[in-house]
Amino acid sequence: MAGVDVELRIKRFNPDTDARPHWQTFQLQADPTDRVLDTLHAVKWEQDGTLSFRRSCAHGVCGSDAMVINGANALACVELVRDAVGAGAGGGTITVEPIRGLPVIKDLVVDMEPFFAQYRSVIPHLVNTDPVGDRERLQSPEERARYDDTTKCILCAACTTSCPIYWGNSGYVGPAAIVNAHRFIFDSRDAAAEERLDILNQRSGVWRCRTAFNCSEACPRGIKVTEAIQEVKRAIVYDRV
Amino acid sequence: MAGMGVQHHTFDAVIVGAGGAGLRAAIETAGKCRTAVITKLYPTRSHTGAAQGGMCAALANVEEDSWEWHLFDTIKGGDYLVDQPAAEIMCREAIDAVIELEHFGLPFNRTPAGRIDQRRFGGHTRNHGEAPVRRACYSADRTGHMILQTLYQQCVARDVVFFNEYQVLDMALVDGRVGAVIAYELATGNLHVFHTKAALFATGGFGKMFKVSSNAHTLTGDGPGLLYRRGIPMQDMEFFQFHPTGIYKLGILLSEAARGEGGILRNAEGERFMERYAPTVKDLAPRDMVSRAIQTEILDGRGVGPDHDAVHLDLTHLPPEQIDEKLPDITEFVRTYLGIEPKTAPVPIQPTAHYAMGGIPTNIDAEVVVDTAGTVVPGLYAAGECACVSVHGANRLGTNSLLDIVVFGRRGGRAMVDFVRGVDRPEVPAGVEDDVRARIDAIVGGAGGEKVARVRADLQAAMTEKAFVYRTEESLAAMGSVLGELRERYARVVIDDKGPTFNYDLTEALELGYLIDLAEALVVSARARTESRGAHFRDDHPLRDDANWMRHSLVSRGRDGTVELTYKPVVAGDYLPMERKY
Numbered sequence A: 001m002a003g004v005d006v007e008l009r010i011k012r013f014n015p016d017t018d019a020r021p022h023w024q025t026f027q028l029q030a031d032p033t034d035r036v037l038d039t040l041h042a043v044k045w046e047q048d049g050t051l052s053f054r055r056s057c058a059h060g061v062c063g064s065d066a067m068v069i070n071g072a073n074a075l076a077c078v079e080l081v082r083d084a085v086g087a088g089a090g091g092g093t094i095t096v097e098p099i100r101g102l103p104v105i106k107d108l109v110v111d112m113e114p115f116f117a118q119y120r121s122v123i124p125h126l127v128n129t130d131p132v133g134d135r136e137r138l139q140s141p142e143e144r145a146r147y148d149d150t151t152k153c154i155l156c157a158a159c160t161t162s163c164p165i166y167w168g169n170s171g172y173v174g175p176a177a178i179v180n181a182h183r184f185i186f187d188s189r190d191a192a193a194e195e196r197l198d199i200l201n202q203r204s205g206v207w208r209c210r211t212a213f214n215c216s217e218a219c220p221r222g223i224k225v226t227e228a229i230q231e232v233k234r235a236i237v238y239d240r241v
Numbered sequence B: 001m002a003g004m005g006v007q008h009h010t011f012d013a014v015i016v017g018a019g020g021a022g023l024r025a026a027i028e029t030a031g032k033c034r035t036a037v038i039t040k041l042y043p044t045r046s047h048t049g050a051a052q053g054g055m056c057a058a059l060a061n062v063e064e065d066s067w068e069w070h071l072f073d074t075i076k077g078g079d080y081l082v083d084q085p086a087a088e089i090m091c092r093e094a095i096d097a098v099i100e101l102e103h104f105g106l107p108f109n110r111t112p113a114g115r116i117d118q119r120r121f122g123g124h125t126r127n128h129g130e131a132p133v134r135r136a137c138y139s140a141d142r143t144g145h146m147i148l149q150t151l152y153q154q155c156v157a158r159d160v161v162f163f164n165e166y167q168v169l170d171m172a173l174v175d176g177r178v179g180a181v182i183a184y185e186l187a188t189g190n191l192h193v194f195h196t197k198a199a200l201f202a203t204g205g206f207g208k209m210f211k212v213s214s215n216a217h218t219l220t221g222d223g224p225g226l227l228y229r230r231g232i233p234m235q236d237m238e239f240f241q242f243h244p245t246g247i248y249k250l251g252i253l254l255s256e257a258a259r260g261e262g263g264i265l266r267n268a269e270g271e272r273f274m275e276r277y278a279p280t281v282k283d284l285a286p287r288d289m290v291s292r293a294i295q296t297e298i299l300d301g302r303g304v305g306p307d308h309d310a311v312h313l314d315l316t317h318l319p320p321e322q323i324d325e326k327l328p329d330i331t332e333f334v335r336t337y338l339g340i341e342p343k344t345a346p347v348p349i350q351p352t353a354h355y356a357m358g359g360i361p362t363n364i365d366a367e368v369v370v371d372t373a374g375t376v377v378p379g380l381y382a383a384g385e386c387a388c389v390s391v392h393g394a395n396r397l398g399t400n401s402l403l404d405i406v407v408f409g410r411r412g413g414r415a416m417v418d419f420v421r422g423v424d425r426p427e428v429p430a431g432v433e434d435d436v437r438a439r440i441d442a443i444v445g446g447a448g449g450e451k452v453a454r455v456r457a458d459l460q461a462a463m464t465e466k467a468f469v470y471r472t473e474e475s476l477a478a479m480g481s482v483l484g485e486l487r488e489r490y491a492r493v494v495i496d497d498k499g500p501t502f503n504y505d506l507t508e509a510l511e512l513g514y515l516i517d518l519a520e521a522l523v524v525s526a527r528a529r530t531e532s533r534g535a536h537f538r539d540d541h542p543l544r545d546d547a548n549w550m551r552h553s554l555v556s557r558g559r560d561g562t563v564e565l566t567y568k569p570v571v572a573g574d575y576l577p578m579e580r581k582y
């Protein structure tokens, strides 16, 4: 396949030398079917080894490389050059910035600790103290399907850091934490739905959500994030799951 | 360079790695001994999360099954290089291990009656090879993701202490026992010495020594690599699994579950060629056989694609609902990366470097064993893909690694708890971090002009050309010389980033060093083994040779760079070697 010329504009910041972030532009050739991650690697490996970004699996399952690509949150390993430069173009510019709402440490690397603290705050594990015996608990396929969508979350933070409410108020637990609460609230085997709903009924919880839908659009796993948040709101209001 | 200050920490046990094996071990030690989990990635980024297909256990939820059949399949699949007592433990404990994961909250797919559902997987059969059996417990095609998430959730519930984005670079022995683990903190560039009574390594695989691989960029063999440099031998390194169905050129895995659900492999003539190679189980033959069959079809000119170097995985005859329900993720990979709709068009695939059967030699309690007599290093443990128990022998069956990590992660955790209760903490001498500091200084101060990425790309290309599905004396000898050159070039590596903050330029350079060492261990072991067994296939010695080679290789490297091989017997059991036909 014919290569295309890509101008990669990256928002850079090095805490050891820079007072504030700045843009840097790199020129390279890429295949239309390359991932944006491949272009970042091309820069790092061939042009400037000081560029820092997280990545691991390279196919959208580990959640390491959420970033702002051409203004929208995406995983660099899922976004293809073809789509980033625009259809049919012989080339074009791709801009890459760190996700917003979390402190930037270096280049595209942000501090994930606040995000994981919010995740931990919603009791993100199965709670059930009934004796279990030596066989599995039963769960019907329908009960299992009830929370299937939210089990797909890879904690990439694309949803949370696309949320305008979150940018303005880091006290908000954010969509990802709600998604992970949802995963247990609607699991027929779990016994702590009420505690989680109480947590999410607080000031930092679901009521901050203004259904901007940014989160659903940003989710690389196709999770219906806004819908999950709505379901949690309804469960709080109608006191049932 | 700023950074490189030293901080000291004191624990009873340290777990290096937070994939399935490390997290399962941590659940076991939680609340029983003071444990630190040190991981270079956030736990949920570990490659266990990429596992798709399933985890086998003879639950007999959907049809008759028994752990003895599972054991037989594991041994036969491993081409009889399996230590049978260890495999027996794994297959027996599998049942309880799966149930325990369900109790931890894992959302398995369910049968209409609400039990854990099970499906077919390569090499798993009823009654000693009669027909494929439904044994793999699964959660759509993201079983590994669900295992990783569930184990991490349970660690959160137990307040496990994590040191995230700390990369372990060395281990210090004190009077022959574990005394400390030395880590580099990515965020600050500081060194950390973890004083400890015991350490369990669970750092995963090292598929990144090959060009086409299903492995993450971060699977660089750090644990085995650093222990190898500390004199610990590596076992059965010549056995590396090439999975038959990697996405063309990218190597991204399309799980065997695709064939378990009914997918068929076809050559350029549209022929279902596996009927010729494995008449009984056909497309569900073990991976080594399917990979060789694909490679043979390609070499004989029946490949597909512009370069005729792939074959097709055909799912077009499956009901679309079944694809959406059982294989949603992998079909989405095909759409994203190839622009192909697998419901209507066949998918080009080729073998991809997937899984290391070899690694750090361990016994059934995950203790590291350093010689042919079974001598252990007190306090040193390993589990998961970086370890070699050996339950997979010469070829791992699909689903048996997710099983391995939970069964032996748990056993290792338990063994550590017992061990640390009975011993005091060794007095670690000052300066145990000096070697690491010297290694980092040498790379940061390097001026030789070699780029890490170029040396690594050359390593990967050469390994894929010379030490892949088919090997010969000639190809391996050539690879040996290439490795000599790469080692020289590695000594001249320079990096651009000299700073202390998230310096991946530096860590990639350090990781490349391990890959070169382990590639050499693989090639030396493979060259010596003049037979074909499981995943190790020698064109010049195409038959299995039980008289001479029914033994495990142990490779070690001296300070002067000489590589030595010794051998230890396979631990036998009830099943006698027979020809492997499917």
Ligand SMILES: Cc1cc2nc3c(=O)[nH]c(=O)nc-3n(C[C@H](O)[C@H](O)[C@H](O)COP(=O)(O)OP(=O)(O)OC[C@H]3O[C@@H](n4cnc5c(N)ncnc54)[C@H](O)[C@@H]3O)c2cc1C
Binding pocket: B016, B017, B018, B019, B020, B021, B022, B038, B039, B040, B041, B042, B043, B046, B047, B048, B049, B050, B051, B052, B053, B054, B055, B143, B144, B166, B167, B168, B169, B202, B203, B204, B205, B214, B215, B216, B219, B222, B223, B253, B255, B354, B355, B383, B384, B385, B386, B398, B399, B400, B401, B402, B403, B405
């Ligand atoms: C695409 C794919 C699909 C698979 N599907 C299946 C399947 O269906 N069934 C099955 O049984 N098996 C499957 N496997 C194999 C199986 O998933 C792996 O073998 C297994 O998950 C490995 O687990 P682990 O805990 O040993 O290592 P990993 O999950 O790879 O974790 C390694 C950990 O070590 C840490 N680490 C590494 N180096 C360092 C260091 N220097 N310092 C600190 N921490 C470090 C990392 O941060 C990480 O946390 C699959 C593998 C792949 C690649």
Ligand code: SF4
Binding pocket: A152, A153, A154, A155, A156, A157, A158, A159, A160, A175, A176, A179, A218, A219, A220, A221, A222, A223, A225
């Ligand atoms: S819900 Fe989606 S976007 Fe949000 S963290 Fe999970 S996977 Fe990422």
Ligand code: FES
Binding pocket: A054, A055, A056, A057, A058, A059, A060, A061, A062, A063, A064, A065, A075, A076, A077, A078
């Ligand atoms: S690198 Fe894993 S999600 Fe992109």
